[in-house]
Amino acid sequence: MQRVGSGSTTSGSTRPRKEKRLSYVLNDADDTKVNDAVLTGSTLVSCSSDTTLKTWNSLSDGACTSTLRQHSDYVNCLATAVKNSNIIASGGLGGEVFIWDIDAAVIPVAKSVEPMEDDYSNENYRQPLASSHCSSTSSNVSVYNTEPHYCYSPVAVKGHKESVYALAMNESGTVLVSGGTEKVIRVWDPRTGSKNMKLQGHTDNIRTLLLDSTGRYCLSGSSDSMIRLWDLGQQRCIHSYAVHTDSVWALASTPNFTHVYSGGRDLSLCLTDLSTRESLVLCTKEHSILQLVLQDETIWVATTDSSVQGWPADGHNFQKDFGKGGSFVAGNLSSTRASASLEGTASAPVHKESSFTIPGSPVIIQHEILNNRRRVLTKDSAGSVKLWEITSGAVIEDYGKVSFDKKKEELFEMINLAQETLRGLLACWLTNKRLRCELQASTKDDGSIGKDVTNRNVFHSRVEFDDRDNIDDTTVLPPFDFSTVSPPSIVTEGSCGVPWRKKITDLVGTEDEKDLPWWCIDCVLNGRLPPRDHIK
Structure with missing residues (x-):
């Protein structure tokens, strides 16, 4: 029997206590939206809209090894240090930023201070809040109590007044930058949680951040459609690039920080030379770009679609792409790029097809509830029309790629019921009626x-x-x-x-x-x- 933590005990009282009725049903599995994930060695760390971080063993069967709870709202973003990969930063909608030592959070080091078996049977024992284990180690990043009844506590970075949407950390884990709806970039020392400076310049939400290996230069992308290059030593913006016509959601740079790949809401993947300001549209997508990762000679692109595509990226010979023509000089104002798009003088994309495609599961894009309120007709992104049983979540019949409207007319008449399609999944609300x-x-x-x-x-x-x-x-x-x-x-x-x-x-x-x-x-x-x- 798994006990739920309680701050009081009634074992010494003889007075009968009124029984509390069940008020909710709890599912132990994580079924909410995963917003970000980073790989640290063989451990995968993910953050979710359920306000938690979870660690997974990527070399096993994919089982969750621990759950870290500290945030009060959705966790949006993660950042890690390449040379010190056990250090993870997390930020969310609650305006909170925490620095985690993953090794200390999930592995008990000093077994002599672990609670004994009898302690777990005690009614006063509390299950850990921040982790499934209690730790008694200390490091230059994390400070926490060594008593067995206390859990690991991450370093809290305090200063944000609004939601945090972007984090980045340099390779050694000595510089952390964060940004969000406050339209400013804050620079922190992740070892102590202290704030070093605040950078102002963007006119809208900051959606993505990138640091060079030394932590000296920072790239930022914003909903104001601008990309800015910052010199943290001078504490100012040294270049602005008007490359996109809409929000910039993703950035990826070359190892020497001379060129940057960017994408966002305008469906375009662009390459920009940070020194000459020359830009090029590599390809255009059908969906908004959410994440970019540069690996060898391939730039991997993740969008709001479930598939991931890899596009050519010759990092040793950028002039080969720029020499194909169609490049433009990124201006300092977002209006210059928007005007070029409206006038029809925007550059044509260099590539027509991707080099690699990792197909994802088709997502539901259309649905209708039948009159019996127990079955639903859906259409996914692959064009397949299916009939589902709501109460069991099972497919009753797969009609294949047929007309959704015609099949709908065959099966039922239109009804009114609260429903919605979220994150490519069907959500149907059955109320007590x-x-x-x-x-x-x-x-x-x-x-x-x-x-x-x-x-x-x-x-x-x-x-x-x-x-x-x-x-x-x-x-x-x-x-x-x-x-x-x-x-x-x-x-x-x-x-x-x-x-x-x-x-x-x-x-x-x-x-x-x-x-x-x-x-x-x-x-x-x-x-x-x-x-x-x-x-x-």
């Missing part, structure tokens, strides 16, 4: 008229019939099927007053009846749902 209708008798001798009362929620679907002869006649329909990959858990407080949590699939039948919610037992054994005002 009570529908009443009259049912005609099936035989001509029986003229009784009843009421069909349908209650639907995440636990049960039930139909009750009230007739003249037997008002207690109840038919119970099968409950919704829960996923076996991420089964729900019961989170409640037992009769002894101690909270506990356990997955439904882990119930073996030996649990104490007093530890289970009374309404849960009533639902399972008698098929009765609690009154609606008791479900909160």
Whole structure:
């Protein structure tokens, strides 16, 4: 039985404590949007909209090894030091930036101060907040308590008043830059968390940052469509490049920091010489560019589409690309590039097709709910039309690449129900509703008229019939099927007053009846749902 952390105990009290009812269903799997990921050795670190960081063993079966909790809102971005890869910086919508020592956060070093087995059985023991392990080491980056009941705490970088969207760190991990909706770049010492300077110049949100290996120069891309080059030693902007016509979301530089690849909302991948200001459109995409990675002679491009493409990037002979023609000089003002685009004088892209493509899973781009509210018709980015069962999440029939509108007309009429397509996935909200209708008798001798009362929620679907002869006649329909990959858990407080949590699939039948919610037992054994005002 996994205990949930509690700050108080009732083991010494003889007064019976009122049992708390279940108020939510918890899925232990991470099913929210992943916003960024970095690789540190064999460990992959990801950040998500569930406000956590997770570490994964990239050389194993991909299992999550630990979960780090410190942020109060969505975690947007990560940054790591190449020569000190165990140091990770994270930033999010809460205006928080934390510096993590991944090795110290997930590996207990001094076993002599670890809690004993008896400590885990104590009702007062708290499960760690920031990690699945407690650590007792210290370094020049992280400071935390060595007592067994305290967890690793990252270095908090304080100063942001608004959301953070971009982070970058130099190779040795001595300089950290951050930016967001405040339109300024802040420079920090990640070893102490102290702020060194603040750089102003952008007129809109800062979306991407890049540092050279020494930490002297910084490149920034913003929603004002500008790319700026900063000299941190002089604490000022030394060059501005008007390359794009819309927000700049991604940057990637050559190892010697002489050329930069850029992309963003205007669907263009550009190459710019930082010294001569000469720019070139390498290719145009069908989707906005989110991330760029330069590897050898290939620039990998990730977009809002699920596929990743690699385009030619001859880092040893840039003049070969510039010599093909179509280059332009990046101006100092964003209006110059926008004017060229409107006048039709924008450069044609150098490449027509990518060198490599890593196909991703097709995402759902269109959907319609059927009248029975349990099935949905979808169309994905590959053009396939499918019919789904909502309660089980399974495909009933795959119609292939057919007309979505024609298939929709064959299956159902339009209805109104709250639904949306998010992140390429279907989200259908089923609210508690009570529908009443009259049912005609099936035989001509029986003229009784009843009421069909349908209650639907995440636990049960039930139909009750009230007739003249037997008002207690109840038919119970099968409950919704829960996923076996991420089964729900019961989170409640037992009769002894101690909270506990356990997955439904882990119930073996030996649990104490007093530890289970009374309404849960009533639902399972008698098929009765609690009154609606008791479900909160």
